Amino acid sequence: MWVGVLASECLSNFVRDANYIGRPYLSKTQERRTFLVTSFSQKGTMVVRRGRTWRRRRRRKDETRPVSLAHEESFVRFFQWLHRNGCRNVPLKPAVFPETGRGLMATKALKHEELILTIPKRLLITLDAIMDSYIAPYIERADPQLNPTQTLAAFLMCEKYRREKSFWRPYIDILPEEYSCPAFFTEDDFRLLPNSLRGRAKAKKYECHKEYKELTPFFKQLADLFPGQEDVFSFKDFKWAWSALKTRAFDVPIGLESCPHIRDTDTPTPTMFPLVDSINHSVKAKIRHRYNDKSRCLESRMGTVYRKHAEVMNSYGRADNDNLLLEFGFVVPGNPADTVTFNLVQDVLEYLQPENNELLERKIMFLAQNNLISDLTCGVTGVSPQLLIALMVFLCKHDDEDVWEDVRTGRFEEDGPLDAKARKIAGRLLSLRLRTYPTTTEEDKELLKEVTSPCGRLAVYCGMERKKLLENGLKMLQHSSKLAIAKGVLRKLFSR
Numbered sequence: 001m002w003v004g005v006l007a008s009e010c011l012s013n014f015v016r017d018a019n020y021i022g023r024p025y026l027s028k029t030q031e032r033r034t035f036l037v038t039s040f041s042q043k044g045t046m047v048v049r050r051g052r053t054w055r056r057r058r059r060r061k062d063e064t065r066p067v068s069l070a071h072e073e074s075f076v077r078f079f080q081w082l083h084r085n086g087c088r089n090v091p092l093k094p095a096v097f098p099e100t101g102r103g104l105m106a107t108k109a110l111k112h113e114e115l116i117l118t119i120p121k122r123l124l125i126t127l128d129a130i131m132d133s134y135i136a137p138y139i140e141r142a143d144p145q146l147n148p149t150q151t152l153a154a155f156l157m158c159e160k161y162r163r164e165k166s167f168w169r170p171y172i173d174i175l176p177e178e179y180s181c182p183a184f185f186t187e188d189d190f191r192l193l194p195n196s197l198r199g200r201a202k203a204k205k206y207e208c209h210k211e212y213k214e215l216t217p218f219f220k221q222l223a224d225l226f227p228g229q230e231d232v233f234s235f236k237d238f239k240w241a242w243s244a245l246k247t248r249a250f251d252v253p254i255g256l257e258s259c260p261h262i263r264d265t266d267t268p269t270p271t272m273f274p275l276v277d278s279i280n281h282s283v284k285a286k287i288r289h290r291y292n293d294k295s296r297c298l299e300s301r302m303g304t305v306y307r308k309h310a311e312v313m314n315s316y317g318r319a320d321n322d323n324l325l326l327e328f329g330f331v332v333p334g335n336p337a338d339t340v341t342f343n344l345v346q347d348v349l350e351y352l353q354p355e356n357n358e359l360l361e362r363k364i365m366f367l368a369q370n371n372l373i374s375d376l377t378c379g380v381t382g383v384s385p386q387l388l389i390a391l392m393v394f395l396c397k398h399d400d401e402d403v404w405e406d407v408r409t410g411r412f413e414e415d416g417p418l419d420a421k422a423r424k425i426a427g428r429l430l431s432l433r434l435r436t437y438p439t440t441t442e443e444d445k446e447l448l449k450e451v452t453s454p455c456g457r458l459a460v461y462c463g464m465e466r467k468k469l470l471e472n473g474l475k476m477l478q479h480s481s482k483l484a485i486a487k488g489v490l491r492k493l494f495s496r
C-alpha cells in the first residue's frame with residue numbers, strides 16, 4: 001500500500017529495481033544523451049562510461065519520475081477484463097508516482113470535457129449485483145439484518161475466497177493486500193499519532209471490530225457455501241474487505257438504493273467502481289463521474305486538461321490531513337485544507353485572562369455576530385485574519401463598539417501597538433500549541449529512522465505536518481512584523 005508522503009521513499013527503491021531489470025523510463029532524447037560518452041572495450045564491444053555527476057543526476061531524475069505498472073501481470077489481466085466487458089479505449093495506465101504512490105497516468109493529452117471512461121454497470125459491485133448473487137438468500141435470512149457496508153464487505157470476502165470462480169477476480173487481484181487506515185494500526189502505531197487524533201483513530205478500529213462481531217451469526221450460516229474451509233471469515237479478511245470499502249468505495253448507490261432485507265443507515269449505500277477507484281486524490285482535481293441510466297454505464301469526464309504522462313487525479317473532497325488519515329490512510333504534504341484550530345475559551349481566553357466580565361461578554365457577542373470566532377486557525381497561509389481580529393478586539397482597551405468595528409473592517413494602524421501585540425500573542429498561542437507535542441520536528445526525523453511500519457511512519461508524518469503548519473505560521477508572523485517595521489521606517493523617512 002502506498003502511503004502519501006511515504007510513497008516517495010518506496011519509489012526510489014522501486015525505480016532502482018526497475019532500472020536494474022532493464023526497464024528505465026526514458027524518453028528518446030534522454031536515451032540518446034545516455035550514450036554520449038562511449039568507448040570500446042578490448043573485445044571491440046561498446047562500453048558506456050559515465051561519471052559520478054551523471055549517476056547522481058540520473059538518480060535524482062529517477063526518483064521524480066513515475067514508473068509504469070502496465071506490464072505487470074495482474075494489471076494486464078485487469079485491463080483485458082475491462083476490455084472484454086465493454087470498457088474500451090481507456091487513455092489511462094497504472095503507474096507509481098513519487099508523490100502519491102500507485103495511481104493512473106494519462107497515456108495521451110486529455111482535453112477539457114473529454115469522456116475518458118465508460119464503465120458498464122456489470123463491472124461495478126453494487127447492491128443490485130449482490131442481491132442477484134448466490135449470497136442473496138443468506139442476506140435475506142440474516143438476523144440481525146446486515147447494514148450496506150457489512151453486505152458489501154461480506155460479498156467482497158466471499159468473492160476473494162472464490163478465486164477464479166469470481167467474475168471480479170481480475171479486479172480483486174489488483175486491490176492492495178494491506179491498508180494504512182486506522183483499522184490496520186497497532187498499539188505502537190497509535191502511540192505515534194498526535195494526541196488530538198489518537199482517540200478518533202482508535203474509534204475507527206473499534207468500529208471495524210464491532211461490525212465484524214455483529215456479523216458472527218451471519219458468517220456461521222454463510223460457512224455452508226465453503227464446506228470444510230474454516231478460515232474464510234477471519235477478522236483479518238474482514239478488516240481487508242472493510243478497509244478496501246472504506247478507502248475505495250463511493251457512497252453513490254447505483255440501481256437498488258435500499259432493500260427490505262438490508263438495515264437502513266444514515267449513509268448512502270456504497271458502490272465499488274473498478275478503475276475509477278485507482279485514481280488518487282488531489283483537492284484541485286476536476287473530474288466528473290455520472291451514471292448514465294440509458295446506457296447503464298458510469299461515465300467519467302474531464303473538467304480540466306492533462307498532458308500526456310501526467311497523473312490523473314480525483315477529488316475525495318476538501319479534507320484536512322486528520323480526516324484523510326482517518327478515512328483513507330494517507331496525508332498530503334502541505335495540504336491546503338489543513339488547519340490547526342484554536343479554541344476561544346481554552347486557548348485564547350485562557351491565555352489573555354481578561355478581567356472585566358461585562359466587557360468580555362460584549363466583545364464575544366460582537367465577534368460572534370460578525371462571524372469572527374468560527375475560524376480561529378492557522379493554515380498553510382498562516383494565522384487566520386479572524387484570529388488576529390479577535391485578538392485585537394480582546395486587547396482593545398476601548399469599551400466602544402465603533403473602535404472594534406474599525407478593527408473588524410481593517411481600519412487600524414497596520415504596524416501600530418494593537419496590531420503588533422495581537423501578532424505577538426498569536427505567536428505565543430502557536431508556540432504553546434507546538435509545546436503540546438511530545439516530540440519536535442527534529443526528533444521526528446530521528447524517529448523515522450527507527451519506525452518501519454507504514455502506519456507508524458504515517459502517524460509520525462501526520463504530526464510533522466501539523467508542526468510544520470505551526471512553525472510556518474510562526475515564521476510568517478515574524479516576517480510580517482519585520483515587514484511592518486520596515487514599512488514604518490520607510491513611512492517615517494518619506495513623510496519628513
Ligand SMILES: C[S@@+](CC[C@H](N)C(=O)[O-])C[C@H]1O[C@@H](n2cnc3c(N)ncnc32)[C@H](O)[C@@H]1O
Nearest residue numbers: 003004100102247248277278279280281328330
Ligand atoms: C481510491 S484508492 C486510490 C488508488 C490507490 N492508490 C491504489 O493503489 O489502488 C485510495 C487510496 O490511495 C491512496 N491515495 C490516494 N490519494 C493519495 C495521495 N494524494 N497521496 C498519497 N496516497 C494517496 C491512499 O492510500 C488511499 O487510501
